[in-house]
Structures are given as structure tokens and as C-alpha cells.
Amino acid sequence: MRYIPNSPEEREEMLASVGLANAAELFRSIPQDVQLGRKLDITDPLAESEVIAEMERMAARNTAATKPSFLGAGVYSHFSPTIVDHLIQRSEFFTSYTPYQPEISQGTLQYIFEFQTLVCQLTGMEVANASMYDGSTAMAEAYLMARRVTRRDKIVVAQTVHPEYREVAKTYAQHGDSEIVDLTYDQLTGRVGDLSALDDKTAALVVQSPNFFGCIEDLKSLADQAHAVGALFVVVVTEAISFGLLKTPGECGADIVVGEGQSWGVPMSFGGPHVGLFATQEKFVRQMPGRLCGIAYDKNGKRGFVLTLSTREQHIRREKATSNICTNQGLIALAATIYMETMGKKGLQEVAEQNAQKAAYAASEIAKIDGYSLPFSAPRFNEFVVRGPRSATELLEVAQRRGVIGGLALSKYYTGHDNDILVAVTETNTREQIETLASALAV
Numbered sequence: 330m331r332y333i334p335n336s337p338e339e340r341e342e343m344l345a346s347v348g349l350a351n352a353a354e355l356f357r358s359i360p361q362d363v364q365l366g367r368k369l370d371i372t373d374p375l376a377e378s379e380v381i382a383e384m385e386r387m388a389a390r391n392t393a394a395t396k397p398s399f400l401g402a403g404v405y406s407h408f409s410p411t412i413v414d415h416l417i418q419r420s421e422f423f424t425s426y427t428p429y430q431p432e433i434s435q436g437t438l439q440y441i442f443e444f445q446t447l448v449c450q451l452t453g454m455e456v457a458n459a460s461m462y463d464g465s466t467a468m469a470e471a472y473l474m475a476r477r478v479t480r481r482d483k484i485v486v487a488q489t490v491h492p493e494y495r496e497v498a499k500t501y502a503q504h505g506d507s508e509i510v511d512l513t514y515d516q517l518t519g520r521v522g523d524l525s526a527l528d529d530k531t532a533a534l535v536v537q538s539p540n541f542f543g544c545i546e547d548l549k550s551l552a553d554q555a556h557a558v559g560a561l562f563v564v565v566v567t568e569a570i571s572f573g574l575l576k577t578p579g580e581c582g583a584d585i586v587v588g589e590g591q592s593w594g595v596p597m598s599f600g601g602p603h604v605g606l607f608a609t610q611e612k613f614v615r616q617m618p619g620r621l622c623g624i625a626y627d628k629n630g631k632r633g634f635v636l637t638l639s640t641r642e643q644h645i646r647r648e649k650a651t652s653n654i655c656t657n658q659g660l661i662a663l664a665a666t667i668y669m670e671t672m673g674k675k676g677l678q679e680v681a682e683q684n685a686q687k688a689a690y691a692a693s694e695i696a697k698i699d700g701y702s703l704p705f706s707a708p709r710f711n712e713f714v715v716r717g718p719r720s721a722t723e724l725l726e727v728a729q730r731r732g733v734i735g736g737l738a739l740s741k742y743y744t745g746h747d748n749d750i751l752v753a754v755t756e757t758n759t760r761e762q763i764e765t766l767a768s769a770l771a772v
Contacts, residue, residue, distance in 0.1 A: 397762035398734040399691075401712050401753020402541070403464070403491050403567045404603075407680070408757055409594040413667045422663055438634035441622040441657060444666040451572040451669075451677075452586040453579020454608035458619035459657035461605030464589030465494040468535070468565050469501035470607065470618040470652060471585045475533035475561045476507065477616045477651065483530045487512045487521045489540035490565055492742040519544035519705030519714065521551060527558050533585075537565040538578075541742075542751065543688075543712030544705055545575065552582025561585060569593055569606070570755075571710045573681030585609045594668025595661055604661040614638065618652030680756050684711035687763065688754040694767040695752070701770065704749065712753045714739065714746075717770065721750045728769040735766055 335343070340352070349355065356364065375383065398406060417423060425437055441459045448457035461467045472484050484502070486495060488511050499509060508530075515522040519542040527534060534555035538546035548564060555562040564578040566588035578586045591603040609617055615638075623637035672680065688711040696703050700718030717724045721738035728735035736753065739746035754763065 396729075396732055396734050397758065397765060399736045399752045399754060399758065399766055400734050401568070401755075402737045402751055403493070403589065404597050404600060405568060405570070405592050405711075405753060405755055406597060406757050407570060407592050407594075407755055409596070409664075409668060410671050412671055413594040413664050416667050417660060417664050422660065425659060435634055437659065438622050438636070440663050440666050441659075442624065442634055443670070444662045445622060447666065447669045448590075448606055448608050451569075451577065452566075452583075452606070452608045453577025453581075454583070454586055455579075455611040456614050456617065456621065457606070457608035458617055458621055460590070460659075460662040461607055461619055462658060463591075463601065463603045463605045464565070464567055464587065465491070465497035465605075466501075467587035467589075467605035467607045468494050468563075469498040471535070471563045471587045472498050472502055472507065472509075472533065473505075474585065474609075474613070474616050474618060474651070475563065476505075478561060478613055479532040479559065481530055481532035481560070482506045483508045483510065483528075484533050484535060485510045485512060485524075485526045485531050485560070486535040487514065487537065487540065488743075489514045489519070489521060489542060489544070489546075490535060490537040491541050491567055494537075494565065494567075514540075514542075517705070518707040520546055520707050524551075524554055527554060527560065529558050531555075531558055531560040533561040533563045535563040535565065537567065538575075539566075539568060539571055539710040539712060541567075542705055542714050543709040543753075544707035545710060546707075548576075548578060548581035548583065556582065563587065566606070568710065568712070570677070570681050570684055573677035573679075574685060575681075575710065579608075584613070590662075590665045593665035594671075595664050602658065602661055604658040604665055616651055620657060681710075683756040684754065685709075687711070687756065687758055687760075688713060688752075690760070691752065691754045691758075691763045691766065694763060695770060698767060698771045711755060712751060715750050715752055715770075717748045717750060719748060721746075721748055724770060724772075725750065727772050728766070731765075731769040733762075733766050733769045735770060 445457040445459060476482060484507055486509060502509060510526045512526060513522045514520060521536055534551060536546050536551055538548055540546060552562040561584040562582055563585045564583040569588060569590050569592040586608045588606045589603055590606050595603055607619060620636060621638035623635055625633050625635045627633065692703055692713045695701050695715050702716045703713060704716045705714055721740060725735045725738055735750060737751040739749040739751055
């Protein structure tokens with residue numbers, strides 16, 4: 330009975346209490362033509378030891394973790410100090426949910442405050458919230474916030490923003506009055522191209538840097554053009570390690586910075602859970618989604634941490650709420666905070682430099698191979714696009730048979746890029762692995 334909460338007798342008793350003969354009657358409101366009509370294709374009941382053996386057999390088929398990988402595209406393999414995993418597994422952190430009673434949640438509020446502070450320092454912004462679900466939902470909330478601030482409905486977003494982020498944001502906005510306009514990219518540089526879509530109806534210009542192709546955008550120029558028409562400038566960052574090397578979005582004129590903090594000591598975890606970042610200027614703080622922790626002092630001058638701003642719909646604001654997003658991604662934000670504080674300013678900078686240098690070496694080695702080229706000329710951080718002599722899907726399959734996960738076939742998201750591969754290189758990739766990748770592609 331360990332895995333089955335109710336016995337057959339208890340289930341019969343519950344059905345009888347609601348006047349039903351069997352469990353199937355619970356679903357009679359569902360049309361017959363959409364019901365499965367047969368039993369699920371699963372095994373008969375197994376003993377616990379047999380379940381464990383079967384799970385271990387299935388896990389052994391997952392060879393991806395044992396192969397050198399150059400797959401990025403929004404989720405990155407970075408080294409995480411052992412202290413991160415050790416500390417977040419302490420029971421007071423691992424079992425906590427969220428500080429609904431802030432006066433007795435001082436430890437939780439303190440690390441949220443530190444998380445916010447670190448995000449502000451790295452993004453160059455004035456305020457940051459306590460975190461969000463992930464980078465894509467943070468970007469979607471930026472759409473809504475820009476509309477509230479500007480009282481305009483047009484969102485201009487670069488096609489070089491992560492395609493899945495754009496899909497999530499489109500889903501968020503589909504039942505409102507938002508007009509979403511995609512910006513094309515320059516085929517030579519890989520950066521944002523024509524900005525003629527910007528006008529006095531634009532609420533926000535949304536770009537990613539480094540963008541989905543790994544190209545670093547000219548944020549200052551883009552910010553000036555957005556502000557010239559009265560629009561907010563939203564910068565998306567999917568590779569948080571880049572903050573250790575590049576000028577902050579805040580210095581470049583960003584009004585809102587959103588992104589994904591997975592690179593800060595958070596495992597890839599097959600795509601989640603991760604942690605969203607959201608930072609902005611102080612003058613917009615009342616329109617920021619999520620929650621904000623701050624410091625207060627009692628009459629004796631004793632410091633305490635408090636919820637300064639909490640804008641969810643189930644709180645007092647109700648229909649005036651600026652968000653219905655999660656209060657914060659607590660445990661993952663804690664992991665990111667421990668990582669940032671363990672690495673420090675110099676550590677983050679060193680990791681970022683290693684990423685950039687190793688990516689530069691990988692790009693040069695692949696470009697030497699006959700039939701390969703680097704189609705985009707813009708500066709890059711740790712990701713880049715390579716163009717092969719034939720289908721990227723075919724090239725990656727060959728590389729995988731030779732023991733290397735070579736990257737992402739861009740044709741998954743972009744037409745006209747059948748031979749293009751998005752390659753990510755981090756500090757975890759050795760020189761030997763990079764040379765193995767080059768060798769695997771040279772077929």
C-alpha cells in the first residue's frame with residue numbers, strides 16, 4: 330500500500346457516498362469519442378525491488394550525461410561548487426515553501442534580499458524581484474509591465490530572442506490587446522536588423538544579448554532608438570554567466586532586464602526547475618510583478634527583513650494586481666545566491682572569461698574544417714553558429730555516433746538554416762573535448 334493511498338474497499342466507500350457505482354462514472358461528462366477506451370499500456374504490479382531494478386535499467390539508457398556536450402540554447406552546463414548542493418539540502422531550506430508569515434521567515438527573507446541585491450549588481454538595475462518561474466515567464470511579464478507603464482499595446486520583439494521564450498510570451502498576451510511584431514535579423518551579422526517597426530505606439534523593444542545565435546547586440550544603440558519613440562527597452566539574458574564579462578544592460582540603457590539564472594549553480598535537470606530574473610528601474614517598481622523583500626528597523630534599531638512589495642492577485646490588490654505569477658522560485662533562487670556569493674566578483678569574471686576563450690578556440694578549430702564556416706560576424710560570448718557542408722541534423726547524428734553531442738540544429742526553429750548548428754562551449758568543456766567535436770564534424 331506504499332504507493333496506493335486508498336484500498337479497494339475505501340474507493341468503493343467513497344464512490345457509494347457520492348452515489349456512483351464505479352470510477353468510470355466520474356468521467357461521464359467527458360465525451361466518449363475523446364476517452365481512451367482501453368487500459369493504459371503499463372506493466373502489471375511489481376514488487377518494490379522490481380520497480381527499483383526497472384528504473385535503474387531505464388536510467389542506464391541515458392548516455393547523454395556521459396558524453397561531451399556542446400548543447401546550449403538556453404540551458405547550460407556549468408560547474409557548481411559542492412557547497413551549493415550541500416547547503417540547499419539543509420532541512421530548513423529544502424522543506425520551506427514561501428514566506429507567507431514574513432515575521433517568522435527571517436532566514437528566507439534574508440537570502441531573497443541577497444538574491445535581489447546580487448541580481449541588481451549584475452544587471453546594473455536599481456530593483457529586482459524575488460525571482461520568477463523561469464526566463465520565459467519573466468519575459469512574458471515584461472510584456473505586460475511595459476504595456477502598463479506606457480499605456481501602449483505594441484510589442485516589438487527580435488526574432489533572435491529565444492524562440493521558446495517568444496512562444497511563451499505570445500501565449501501570455503494572446504487574450505489581451507497586444508500587437509506583437511517580430512524584428513528580422515541581419516543575415517551577415519546575426520544581430521537585430523530593420524527597426525522600422527518602432528513607432529509612437531510601441532510599448533517595448535525586446536532583444537536578447539547574447540542572442541539566440543550567440544551574437545552580442547549593440548544594446549546602447551538599440552536603447553537610444555527605443556527611447557526616441559517613447560518605448561521601454563527590455564533586455565533578455567538566457568546565459569547568466571555573460572554578466573561576468575559584458576557591460577551590464579543597465580549601463581546600456583535598459584529599462585527592464587529579464588532572464589534565466591540557471592547558469593548560477595543550478596543543474597540542467599532536463600530543462601527545469603530553473604529560476605527567472607526580473608530587474609528594473611526604481612521608478613517602475615510599483616508595476617513590477619512578483620514580490621520584493623526589503624530591510625526595516627524596529628524602534629530599538631534592530632534590523633529585520635520584510636515583504637516590501639507583494640503584488641499578486643490573491644493579496645490585497647485583487648483586480649489591481651500587477652501579476653498572478655509565483656511569489657518566487659525559492660529553493661532555486663537560494664542555489665543561485667549561494668553560487669554567486671561563493672564565486673564572488675572575480676570568480677564570476679574568471680568563469681566568463683573561460684567560456685569566451687574556449688568558445689573562440691572551438692569556433693576557430695571548426696572553421697578550419699573544409700566545408701565549414703561561421704555565418705555571423707558579430708562578437709560572441711560562449712555560443713556561435715557554424716554552417717556545415719550538408720544537413721545539420723545529419724552532421725549531429727554522425728557526431729553523436731562518434732560520442733559527442735555537437736549542438737542544436739537551427740532548422741528546428743528557423744527556416745533557411747538547414748545546415749546551421751548552434752554550438753555552446755562552457756568552462757566544463759576541455760580542449761580535448763573541443764578537438765573531439767571538431768574531429769567528429771570533419772566527416
